[in-house]
Amino acid sequence: MTAMRWLVRSGRRLTAPRARRLCAMPADDRPAPNGGAPRRGGAAAQSRAARGTRAIHQALPPPLRDAVDEFADHLARVRNRSAHTVRAYVTDVVSLLDHAARMGCVDVATVDLAVLRSWLARLRTAGAARTSLARRAASARVFSAWAHRSGLLPADVGAMLASPRAHRELPGVLRADQAAALVEAPGRLTGGDGVDDPLLSRDRALLELLYGTGVRVSEACGLNLADIDHGRRVIRVLGKGGRERAVPYGVPAQQALDDWVRHGRPTLAAPHSQDALFLGARGGRLNPTTARRIVGGYAEAADLPRTSPHGLRHSAATHLLEGGADLRAVQELLGHSSLASTQIYTHVSVERLRSAYRQAHPRA
Template sequence: MSRESTRSRHQALPPAMREAVDDFADHLARVRNRSVHTVRAYVADLVSLLDHAGRMGCATPADLELAVLRSWLAKQRTLGAARRSLARRAATARTFSAWAHRNGLLATDVAVALASPQGHRELPTVLRADQAAALVEAPARASRATGTGTVDPDAGPGDDRARPGDETVRPVGAARPAAGAVGVGDEAVRLRDRILLELLYGTGVRISEACGLDVTDVDQGRRVVRVLGKGGRERSVPYGVPAQRAIDDWLRSGRPALAGPGSGAALLLGARGGRLNPTTARRIVAGYAADLGLPRVSPHGLRHSAATHLLEGGADLRAVQELLGHSSLGSTQIYTHVSVERLRAAYRQAHPRA
């Protein structure tokens, strides 16, 4: 559902329903400390539910019944919603029902018995260790091969608002541009790309967490970064010697070249000096991966790879859970399945009796 559609349907709700939506959104943001994106998704689902309830004769949250919730989910399924989407919408209904009951808007928690299909959980794409190393080292190799930075000078300056084409990664081994076509800013962007890739793979942080880092979040003495994760949970994540070298080079030579009045305390900067935008960061990762002929990979793919390689190297599952910032061990256990699948694939390929 688009934002415009959500706003339109929200305004069409009965006054009591509109007030409940607004109060619920405020609860998610202020009390539950949910992200803007999470609140937006919950609100869109809730507006859809209450709009459907209104068409069934409900004027206030107190009119909601289990049959209404089931009818709404059935309609979503008829409209072609995927199992994963249905599971998320059912979770929205349960969360809202529990909140409304606690706040006196519902006499009983009507969604307690609401069942939902289990979303199909696909195994994440994972790079091999040598592929991940090649990707992380790509900015340095590109500079040595071309004598330039990683930004195509014909693409124009980078933009922290992530307009398409602003930061184009030059293919590894591409011909060197004409003299004078690149400068200090290009080298600074290369250093920025290097620290970005080192942090994503070396720490397994989410792309939003990496882009949200401030310079003061890096403890170079202990070699850890302080990360603010989902739900406002803070954790410290260690990083290795290669990442330390990348941080040193970036803080010494790269960041000062890009920093401007709008930089603030941001660790990672866009080519215009503002905090690096996650959309731009995703494009940077994808560009280097494409240049190397690697499978299509995103920043989250590097996070998947880091977790899998840690477990394959013998790391404890709960330690990996802590590093990744998962609130539930079940979220981390998917990586054990990844490792088993890789083992099975190797067995099928190599064993004569497979």
């Protein structure tokens, strides 16, 4: 039986070997900051989903299964998509082709617009959210376009596939004092006399970096020691599509990173740590699922509004704009390929707009 070709993470770079299974990143068994038991729900759910996708993939008719493998390789090798992005596309396409097979399709050439529409209708009936339906429809369109270019489909049937417009919900923005309370929370757990526990040292550095730079959680977890320029206070970030950018950080983040690299990291480091900047409790590279749990746990422990790494990114961008930063500069810092992606943060910069209104409008 043909093995599924898949992306695996090799350090912070991605390679595209023919792997035999979907890989789900391990969960860190670190306790929550408030002393609670480790929470594994997110990682366990991802692992179950990965196992389900593998089983469905293996049960597909060989022509459909081979098409999934070739599509995954195309995304990895030609489009240079990240492992996370490829995994999302493949999960959706496996679901689509499983539905197509149940409707009697034995190869990609027999998949038509009616199959795509009935697949979305089944998902909608099962209770899928509008955002999920929109994403899956987008995956179907990308797969259809690729299959047509590859000669597997006589026509690009996905080009006519409509999908519900997803409501774009932005995460809540922390006030500057709330963000400061969050990033300082690990230090308070030691009584304020220095961070001596390696996990607290890591958490402090992670929180300072996420808020201080606005990087994505996947970008932070993908950092290597060599990506930190301590002298210039700049990190080299590998963003979406393999695009690199340099992002500056401030003195608090520098102090936290220095403490972590010099004192905390050596305690957790293991042979398999390689060059990873942030490590889990077992010495492996910290994964985004654990990083999200860390941020949420400290917010809860500090009695702050619920937030996430993306919430910190959103807060950082909003505070930059409210402080008068140029929109283009914020776009560069965040790694947005389009200015339109950055402009969404201006919608919540109410205080900045009010200030400009009071200063400029004669009737203010």
